[in-house]
Amino acid sequence: MSLAAATRDAVRERPFLYDALAAGVVNYTAAARTLDVDGDTDAVATALRRFADELADEPGYESEARVSMQSGLGRVDDGDALLVVGETRLAGGAGSLTGIVASGDLEPAALGDTLGRLRAADIAVEAAGVGDETLVVAVERRDGPDALRVVEAAVGR
The missing domain is CATH 3.30.70.260 (ACT domain)
Incomplete structure (x- = not known):
């Protein structure tokens, strides 16, 4: 499994972090330190940044x-x-x-x-x-x- 995929999986196990990434209110380096992902903290932070960029493009719900x-x-x-x-x-x-x-x-x-x-x-x-x-x-x-x-x-x- 790639570092990016492992990071995404780790985020999906923490809905609060997923929501914070989508809202753009995360300190990526601090969040990377809390995730149980094998890899350099800076590389995990970069994977988080990229994942957050993808989430920003997803439409929310309307009601x-x-x-x-x-x-x-x-x-x-x-x-x-x-x-x-x-x-x-x-x-x-x-x-x-x-x-x-x-x-x-x-x-x-x-x-x-x-x-x-x-x-x-x-x-x-x-x-x-x-x-x-x-x-x-x-x-x-x-x-x-x-x-x-x-x-x-x-x-x-």
């Missing part, structure tokens, strides 16, 4: 969605649910969670961005999913208003 908040979400065993992830089914009127619902022109990548923004805002997510022009994030009730603003900034109009 335009209406965002709303639904209170009282909780776990249910059956029936209609706002969000189903594996065995977890969340429906209105069944608990104390708040659902942030974005509806419109959404791409699945919007979920990753939204979750990253919520993590940065220190808002814990209980469950989340995206599909067929709808994105749902369930948070604790007290975090609902802040989560609404975060999701609006990520995908809203």
Whole structure:
């Protein structure tokens, strides 16, 4: 495996570094020192620079969605649910969670961005999913208003 390929693989194991490279906010030499890649630090830094240049040309996702908040979400065993992830089914009127619902022109990548923004805002997510022009994030009730603003900034109009 070439040094460039090994460097790319190492970056893909660290999504935060991948995002930082795409944003152009990385000290390449410092990042090269943290990667477990056989090679000279300067050569790894050069491989990182080249990878970052390629990432800058990749288009991001576009979304335009209406965002709303639904209170009282909780776990249910059956029936209609706002969000189903594996065995977890969340429906209105069944608990104390708040659902942030974005509806419109959404791409699945919007979920990753939204979750990253919520993590940065220190808002814990209980469950989340995206599909067929709808994105749902369930948070604790007290975090609902802040989560609404975060999701609006990520995908809203």
